[in-house]
Amino acid sequence: MTTPLTLHPHRALPADPAVRDIAVRIYEQVAGLPLISMHGHVEAQAFAENTPFADPAQLLIVPDHYVTRMLASQGISYDALGLARSDGGAVETDSRKIWRTFCENWKLYRGTPSRYWIEHELVEVFDVHEMPSAESADRIYDQIAAVVASDDFRPQQLLDRFDIEIISTTDPATSDLAFHASIAEQGLGERVVPTFRPDAVFQIGGPAWTREVDDLAAVSGIDTGDFSGFLDAIRERRRAFVAAGARASDHGHLRADTTPMDPADAAALYARVRAGERPSREEAFAFEAHMLFMTAEMSCEDGLVMQIHPGVLRDHHSGVLETYGKDKGYDIPVPVDYARGVQPMLDRFGRDPRFHCILFTIDETVYSRELAPIAGTYPSVRLGAPWWFLDSPDGMRRFRELATETAGFYNLSGFVDDTRAFASIPARHDLSRRVDAGYLANLVAEHRLGEDEATDVAIDLSTTLPRAAYPPIAH
Amino acid sequence: MTTPLTLHPHRALPADPAVRDIAVRIYEQVAGLPLISMHGHVEAQAFAENTPFADPAQLLIVPDHYVTRMLASQGISYDALGLARSDGGAVETDSRKIWRTFCENWKLYRGTPSRYWIEHELVEVFDVHEMPSAESADRIYDQIAAVVASDDFRPQQLLDRFDIEIISTTDPATSDLAFHASIAEQGLGERVVPTFRPDAVFQIGGPAWTREVDDLAAVSGIDTGDFSGFLDAIRERRRAFVAAGARASDHGHLRADTTPMDPADAAALYARVRAGERPSREEAFAFEAHMLFMTAEMSCEDGLVMQIHPGVLRDHHSGVLETYGKDKGYDIPVPVDYARGVQPMLDRFGRDPRFHCILFTIDETVYSRELAPIAGTYPSVRLGAPWWFLDSPDGMRRFRELATETAGFYNLSGFVDDTRAFASIPARHDLSRRVDAGYLANLVAEHRLGEDEATDVAIDLSTTLPRAAYPPIAH
Amino acid sequence: MTTPLTLHPHRALPADPAVRDIAVRIYEQVAGLPLISMHGHVEAQAFAENTPFADPAQLLIVPDHYVTRMLASQGISYDALGLARSDGGAVETDSRKIWRTFCENWKLYRGTPSRYWIEHELVEVFDVHEMPSAESADRIYDQIAAVVASDDFRPQQLLDRFDIEIISTTDPATSDLAFHASIAEQGLGERVVPTFRPDAVFQIGGPAWTREVDDLAAVSGIDTGDFSGFLDAIRERRRAFVAAGARASDHGHLRADTTPMDPADAAALYARVRAGERPSREEAFAFEAHMLFMTAEMSCEDGLVMQIHPGVLRDHHSGVLETYGKDKGYDIPVPVDYARGVQPMLDRFGRDPRFHCILFTIDETVYSRELAPIAGTYPSVRLGAPWWFLDSPDGMRRFRELATETAGFYNLSGFVDDTRAFASIPARHDLSRRVDAGYLANLVAEHRLGEDEATDVAIDLSTTLPRAAYPPIAH
Missing domain, CATH: 1.10.2020.10 (uronate isomerase, domain 2, chain A)
Structure with missing residues (x-):
């Protein structure tokens, strides 16, 4: 009555026998490589306390x-x-x-x-x-x-079992990083690192913004009563994150807009909202855009790689938000104007050798139209791996087909997983390596790339490129 | 001198021999299943009078x-x-x-x-x-x-020859349903059913709107002099359609917007236009959006499934419209903001167990970005089959590849044809079954799905899902 | 230590052996056909002076x-x-x-x-x-x-070696066509022809517009002091281009908008800017749109085919523009509203038998949504070949898959290269013929097209259709 469950060794590889043979050879060269997991959502506490699942x-x-x-x-x-x-x-x-x-x-x-x-x-x-x-x-x-x-099934033990070279948690700007301090004391500080996620303090129109900015003052020890103090507090937290091993910040605004405000206008808006006024929708968007621009400037100073994950209409159903909270499946992607959105930021910092950013999307239309052309020319930009709904066999294949011809392979981040499901991390990396092996095998079978080169690329996409996309910062 | 015309038994199945073998086996299980044709444009009169072609x-x-x-x-x-x-x-x-x-x-x-x-x-x-x-x-x-x-080649005889289990006509809100009464008298009332299409009375800016609303009053016996009477007349017609076997309404607005107006504003706008004033373009859009919202409310009450087919710029060439009329090939698709468009409606009714809607598109960019995420979370929503220009081998394949990974198979409508060409209905269903067999065979060949499961899915997409998407309404 | 470089005879053909066999047979029928190169960017001077590379x-x-x-x-x-x-x-x-x-x-x-x-x-x-x-x-x-x-490696000699039947240069409206006169004197006037590119005189907001319009007056001998003179000067240059063998004009505006202005408003705007006033951004867009509309009118009169290449945000990085000039890789595509953009022009001229236009895009989302439906119905419109970033193996394959089912093959321009890299022209045509052979072979293998018909289509896409898309103009 029971149906056996087995994993076919050739699963998610191409069906065509000749292409599959090539894909198997490529895959075998990458199947055992370590995992770089630089955009994770497992809680730091789980690693710090090595909590049983x-x-x-x-x-x-x-x-x-x-x-x-x-x-x-x-x-x-x-x-x-x-x-x-x-x-x-x-x-x-x-x-x-x-x-x-x-x-x-x-x-x-x-x-x-x-x-x-x-x-x-x-x-x-x-x-x-x-x-x-x-x-x-x-x-x-x-x-x-x-x-x-x-x-053996504790978070720290799984790091070894899964061969995770490095994993990042995602932490709000207001985090005191205490769990990361504990992780470091246990000797895992270079292997489990935080990522700086300041969305809640940048979203000036958010319901809890005032509390968030108060918390920021408390954790940084810097008065956030005015905009200049706010910026100093952000800089302080970034330094603290870098000291705790962070390599990147992450930004999940609705838009990709990075237009800077006049600094005096930004300061005045900040002061008004700090005083209890509610910003208009457009003011809130303008402030977020300004803070992305400022983030790029700070990135040049402290070396944190800037990750942008825009274009999701969060909490599409207000009843679900009210009753069950955020991140409950009611987040729907919308189109993103990436070309114009990041233009102010890239015009200023895009060719600065100190700046590094990674652009992600779940709006597939921008792969070939906007993101591959941008990543294929700006030295500061890498195009992030297929994100969220697109981290799937067909989604990843489309990404390769839509991005590679314009951006090449070496302007990509390589594979980046994105999950709070710790036990799924090996599956996600393995699937990515299979899909890449299949894509590359097809290039080989169509005589568009040599097999030795394809194997090199597969290794690069699995490890070399993710390592290079998130370099360690001297501190 | 003549070139023979034959249909290859493996047409529109994958070229790869191993994949094709699997596809043939799957296809053979669905090739002979009956046809569910719930979005047709054959005239009710043809069935009622069994007119020779x-x-x-x-x-x-x-x-x-x-x-x-x-x-x-x-x-x-x-x-x-x-x-x-x-x-x-x-x-x-x-x-x-x-x-x-x-x-x-x-x-x-x-x-x-x-x-x-x-x-x-x-x-x-x-x-x-x-x-x-x-x-x-x-x-x-x-x-x-x-x-x-x-x-043997009369409409009623073809129902049997084509093995059509049920077929829907499309009928304006102002239809007296006399042909459907005649169809019912001939014993075909459960097999040939109407669909309620109120576009002409919802499009307050249309050239013939006043006449349409007068006709609505005449057919419903309800005074449409004010907005409240108009809504009552709509409700009456929906009841009449349900009594005639209808299972769905259909809505082909330019936008997918469903934002409700303040009821007093809607009533005032209605009164002004009823009095002969011409609404602005934006007022007309707002009224249409309001009527979609109201339609969802009515669907909860009477059970008609709400089909939305938005995003077509009709009558792109004014000269063709003037000389030859509507539906002459000059209808050009445009982008649709689906995520924000249906949000007001779904926020209110999207988790109501009485509500059922099916979203269609010919803007392929919304498949993976908006529609699959929406259908993959809202219990009231099914994602409609590839529509119009996309009801084609490559169009249907792209739909499967773009929608399945996020929405799965069970949030889809299954195959829905859409044609006034009666004799083409079997060809359209057959092609769809072949393309699905090919897509599923590829999943099997890539060890992403078992062949027994793939066969189940093929049957579901052909019959189980379309039956479930348009359930009969007790009356 | 050196790695050999060879070209596999089956490169860029499908990997599946059965499909590849068909593709090889189709490809062999087109591999040796002459090249039609009607959208080139090699300088006329190179041909006139037969300059060594x-x-x-x-x-x-x-x-x-x-x-x-x-x-x-x-x-x-x-x-x-x-x-x-x-x-x-x-x-x-x-x-x-x-x-x-x-x-x-x-x-x-x-x-x-x-x-x-x-x-x-x-x-x-x-x-x-x-x-x-x-x-x-x-x-x-x-x-x-x-x-x-x-x-043997001079431009004129390469015309023979590459078997180029005809090649077009791209020339500003202000060109005196002296190099083309010299080319004609050398007997190559029918083989190397100019294309009329008036962007610089249409872009009224451009930094050098006044100088451009002065140059236009100088070359045409017509006073461009007012708008009517400007239009006359444009008409004169178009006649001069036609006399020099031109078959087409080319237009690379940011938008596809073709909305005509009130003629008096256009004249007044022209006068104001001519007098030194700077137009607003929206005024500049409106003027460009008006000039596209006027170009369609002129095309009806003189027979130049109108090519539109919209949707590129030029000079994304101001520093690169300042230091290294235009066309340095910082041109990023953006979405184009094609359906509404070309509507005014097509509503007026789209069914005029004297009008011919070719629509190009690098926004792939408009292939199936807008351009194939437009080209599939308007007799004046052909859908241009994949342009720029999309002139690649996967880009061309996607184009076929997204456009063919709605537009068919016979509403397409056939292959059009677009390069200033003269030595790459044979490679580009050859690649296109391979990708088409592969696409067609798949149709044959899936029993969707006969092999004889597929071979016909391959020949048409290589030569018949490009010749027909850019017909010679009697002069």
């Missing part, structure tokens, strides 16, 4: 918005999936029941990267060898629970 | 704007193709001559879906076995004419 | 912004590449050194069309048979230098 549902379902949104899209309530309600209302707490719901609906994931990643995790990480189903749910639950309970 | 030119060329636009694009006049002129001017009336023009220009259709569909129709429906050409034109004309003259 | 670096690197931008994107300065500075500052003048820099960085071009073209040129044109590298740089330099020095 929770039960299967709390580990693999509840926190993964790819997984829960698919179930919700078919009418299964977030309550039934155990997502906490902000009104304190009762939700499902029986993890085994949540797990069963997931397994019963396994077919919903057909054709999706979630299915691909989870299969990889089940077999490779959890030693599960049957397909999820109503019938197998409990057996799989028990097997995962047993693995998770093992002392 | 016209001659080959009047059947296959004159009314098909795919066919006539291609000839016109190469300089053949609409007059020569027999399209009626609104100025009563003389046009070609010799159907045999029109047919010859078409056959002489057969090469223009190379690489197009029209060619694919027509070849299928010629062989499978009309028993024609030679390629159209100047030389073969008359023989083919005679063969088609003979088939069309047969009593 | 410069050294390898000055021939293949310094003037090719595809090549220099890739090196610059990795931090190599334009100074080191020998690009002239407008401030007269010192730049590298040792061509051998520039050539070495290029060869040392050969890997940067992996996966790019530059790599493909240059390999073709090295082997086929320069008889080089080793891969560029630090080690081989000097040997390759010497080999190219020897070829270039030969009298």
